[in-house]
Amino acid sequence: MRLTTYTDYGLRLLMYVVLKDGELATIQEVADAYGISKNHLMKVAHNLGLYGYLDTVRGRGGGLRLARAPGRIVLGDVIRRMEDDFVMAECFEPAGNACCITRACRLKGILAEALKAYFAVLDNYTLADLAGNNAVLTKLLSPA
Amino acid sequence: MRLTTYTDYGLRLLMYVVLKDGELATIQEVADAYGISKNHLMKVAHNLGLYGYLDTVRGRGGGLRLARAPGRIVLGDVIRRMEDDFVMAECFEPAGNACCITRACRLKGILAEALKAYFAVLDNYTLADLAGNNAVLTKLLSPA
Numbered sequence: 001m002r003l004t005t006y007t008d009y010g011l012r013l014l015m016y017v018v019l020k021d022g023e024l025a026t027i028q029e030v031a032d033a034y035g036i037s038k039n040h041l042m043k044v045a046h047n048l049g050l051y052g053y054l055d056t057v058r059g060r061g062g063g064l065r066l067a068r069a070p071g072r073i074v075l076g077d078v079i080r081r082m083e084d085d086f087v088m089a090e091c092f093e094p095a096g097n098a099c100c101i102t103r104a105c106r107l108k109g110i111l112a113e114a115l116k117a118y119f120a121v122l123d124n125y126t127l128a129d130l131a132g133n134n135a136v137l138t139k140l141l142s143p144a
Numbered sequence: 145m146r147l148t149t150y151t152d153y154g155l156r157l158l159m160y161v162v163l164k165d166g167e168l169a170t171i172q173e174v175a176d177a178y179g180i181s182k183n184h185l186m187k188v189a190h191n192l193g194l195y196g197y198l199d200t201v202r203g204r205g206g207g208l209r210l211a212r213a214p215g216r217i218v219l220g221d222v223i224r225r226m227e228d229d230f231v232m233a234e235c236f237e238p239a240g241n242a243c244c245i246t247r248a249c250r251l252k253g254i255l256a257e258a259l260k261a262y263f264a265v266l267d268n269y270t271l272a273d274l275a276g277n278n279a280v281l282t283k284l285l286s287p288a
Binding site: 002003008011012015033034035075087088089090098099100101103104105106107110111113114115116117118119120121122125129130131134136137139140141 | 159178179231273280
């Protein structure tokens, strides 16, 4: 059930950028604020750009900012894009599925229904709900 | 999001035992029917006994049977017991959590809410829903 580190870092990065409130954020300061790998964050930031969540301003004084309002970045969408797959069991993988009861098994449908309920909750929240109006979060992420 | 092989095998074993409809099932025949490891199944069967889902009849002609009616074995309960943990991100692990924003982060609560919705679906189903009245499943698991 665990989110990948890639998704986890992606969400942390997005929250950080929201809290900057339009000011540019650098990968270095995000890495420093959370104490996490700058290299990992670079890949994450690059892909968040491709997904349309972040804009990069290049050159000296450059950095990252949100590509749209935080209220328009839905948590379920971010997690769907960032996670590798939503394989709940062998039968969700057509290629590697050797389970002989797949044709008659009702478990797959039930697991798919549970996954849908999981995402229905995540689709109720946006980045604004996560990071907006969160003074304690801002303080925790400010340079000492 | 993937269930462990241990849980997967546990659910397959329980479905098999339901389809025997009171007749004893042996680990060997379950392993043969699914084409999976007998050694893994032995551990799984042992633990399903400890959880109160299976009874073991020892000796020659012995085997496994359900310890209660399939309609009283709730899918969500089985999965809760069989999965190692429900750690969705670093902050769910008090021991290994180094994330500096844990105190103010709203993500943990949202992920916990999504997990709750996931289990609410699984709690709607019992083993009787999975394997009861499933002629195709019975046929697929019968010896050739």
